[in-house]
Amino acid sequence: MKLSKSILAALAVGLTLGSATTSCQKMDLKKEFGQHQCTSECGENCPNSEPGPPPPIDNCPACGMG
Amino acid sequence: MIYSSLALNLDVPLLQAALPLLEAEKVEAIEWSFDTLFKVRDIPPWFVELLREFGQAGRLVGHGVFFSLFSGRWVPEQDHWLKRLREMSAEFQFNHVTEHFGYMTGVNFHQGAPMSVPLTPEIMALGQDRLQRIADAAQCPVGLENLAFANSLDEVRQQGEFLSRLLEPVNGFIILDLHNLWCQLHNFELDFADLIRLYPLDRVREIHISGGSWEDSGARPGKKIRRDTHDHAVPEEVFALLENTLPLVPNLKFVVLEQMGHSLADAAQQEIFRSDFLRMESLVQSSGQKEKAEIPGLFQPPRVSFPEIPLQNENLFLQQRELAHILETSTNLDQALAQLQASALAHSKWKIETWAPEMLETALHIAQKWKDGW
Numbered sequence: 001m002k003l004s005k006s007i008l009a010a011l012a013v014g015l016t017l018g019s020a021t022t023s024c025q026k027m028d029l030k031k032e033f034g035q036h037q038c039t040s041e042c043g044e045n046c047p048n049s050e051p052g053p054p055p056p057i058d059n060c061p062a063c064g065m066g
Numbered sequence: 067m068i069y070s071s072l073a074l075n076l077d078v079p080l081l082q083a084a085l086p087l088l089e090a091e092k093v094e095a096i097e098w099s100f101d102t103l104f105k106v107r108d109i110p111p112w113f114v115e116l117l118r119e120f121g122q123a124g125r126l127v128g129h130g131v132f133f134s135l136f137s138g139r140w141v142p143e144q145d146h147w148l149k150r151l152r153e154m155s156a157e158f159q160f161n162h163v164t165e166h167f168g169y170m171t172g173v174n175f176h177q178g179a180p181m182s183v184p185l186t187p188e189i190m191a192l193g194q195d196r197l198q199r200i201a202d203a204a205q206c207p208v209g210l211e212n213l214a215f216a217n218s219l220d221e222v223r224q225q226g227e228f229l230s231r232l233l234e235p236v237n238g239f240i241i242l243d244l245h246n247l248w249c250q251l252h253n254f255e256l257d258f259a260d261l262i263r264l265y266p267l268d269r270v271r272e273i274h275i276s277g278g279s280w281e282d283s284g285a286r287p288g289k290k291i292r293r294d295t296h297d298h299a300v301p302e303e304v305f306a307l308l309e310n311t312l313p314l315v316p317n318l319k320f321v322v323l324e325q326m327g328h329s330l331a332d333a334a335q336q337e338i339f340r341s342d343f344l345r346m347e348s349l350v351q352s353s354g355q356k357e358k359a360e361i362p363g364l365f366q367p368p369r370v371s372f373p374e375i376p377l378q379n380e381n382l383f384l385q386q387r388e389l390a391h392i393l394e395t396s397t398n399l400d401q402a403l404a405q406l407q408a409s410a411l412a413h414s415k416w417k418i419e420t421w422a423p424e425m426l427e428t429a430l431h432i433a434q435k436w437k438d439g440w
Binding site for chain 1: 078081082085088089091093094095110111112113115116119120123125
């Protein structure tokens with residue numbers, strides 16, 4: 001499929017800058033749900049409202065562990 | 067029309083390997099594992115644009131990996147997964163959305179080994195209930211991928227029928243992963259012609275090809291177990307399966323090459339990856355099937371209503387938890403076999419008595435490798 005030059009250029013720049021991460025980040029929600037008790041002080045960073053980025057890892061088995 | 071496609075994710079080596087193919091206008095569609103980035107707040111705008119461009123052309127497919135369709139208990143993570151799928155589907159125009167057959171054995175969500183479940187009416191109902199929720203969230207056709215791992219020949223031979231009945235209420239389709247199929251052909255010493263006829267081939271809308279790895283079996287000295295690890299180039303045998311399968315699947319729309327970024331670190335590996343893609347494209351072209359017209363709405367899910375509270379199966383949950391404990395804590399195959407024989411799974415629909423020892427051994431390795439998640 002033909003892609004616009006601007007997307008391809010942005011992709012090339014993004015890869016050069018390394019602003020991508022791995023495809024295989026675990027959706028590590030077990031640490032967030034049920035373990036954090038919300039309080040009146042919970043704000044934007046409350047783990048029960050919106051997950052934050054996990055550390056990048058590789059070799060995610062879900063992509064091919066069978 | 068059959069699109070030669072790449073599984074593309076936010077992964078530097080993978081995107082570096084794919085960039086020349088994108089620049090050469092070779093990639094006709096992309097598959098994105100949308101749930102691998104649920105936790106990332108800021109996806110780079112250039113990646114979002116890439117997804118949007120393919121989505122607007124009807125050439126973006128979503129591939130989930132973390133839902134764990136057959137977990138006996140419904141957990142908050144599954145609610146969250148559906149919520150995010152609904153949001154992602156509104157933001158990007160998925161042509162279809164898929165998940166995997168089976169469940170993860172881990173005591174906690176998203177850990178352990180991917181396994182099948184017994185084909186019983188109760189378990190079928192559980193899977194159908196969850197598929198309906200996925201279809202409702204995605205608002206597009208939904209499908210399931212065949213599993214690579216199997217404990218027994220019965221599981222292998224039953225998977226096609228299981229998938230067919232499971233997908234019926236949502237009018238769903240199958241991703242036929244040919245490397246997964248090859249794992250089963252090799253591990254259970256089956257012929258392609260005997261196994262492929264057990265699948266509802268008119269339900270195949272997508273094909274995957276990939277590479278994998280070998281593991282020596284201790285339970286059967288001299289036997290090598292094929293594992294679906296996506297960390298090598300596509301084997302000759304899988305290309306041969308693709309060539310043999312293309313004429314058999316009349317409703318095929320996407321053929322997707324998958325490989326993990328960590329196995330594409332150097333230029334030589336990236337070159338082989340591109341070569342694999344071009345060979346896949348060539349096989350699609352020469353099949354004579356590429357330009358055939360699609361039947362409109364063929365896999366469109368019907369409007370269905372389902373209970374507000376998701377189905378659960380406590381007995382299945384307890385069996386899954388017991389199996390997970392055995393797989394994760396047994397120090398060797400003999401201990402695992404003894405524990406299984408003394409467990410609630412013995413003489414049950416799980417048919418553990420028919421499990422191949424070398425596959426149980428493989429399940430132990432996988433479960434213990436990933437018991438703490440990834």
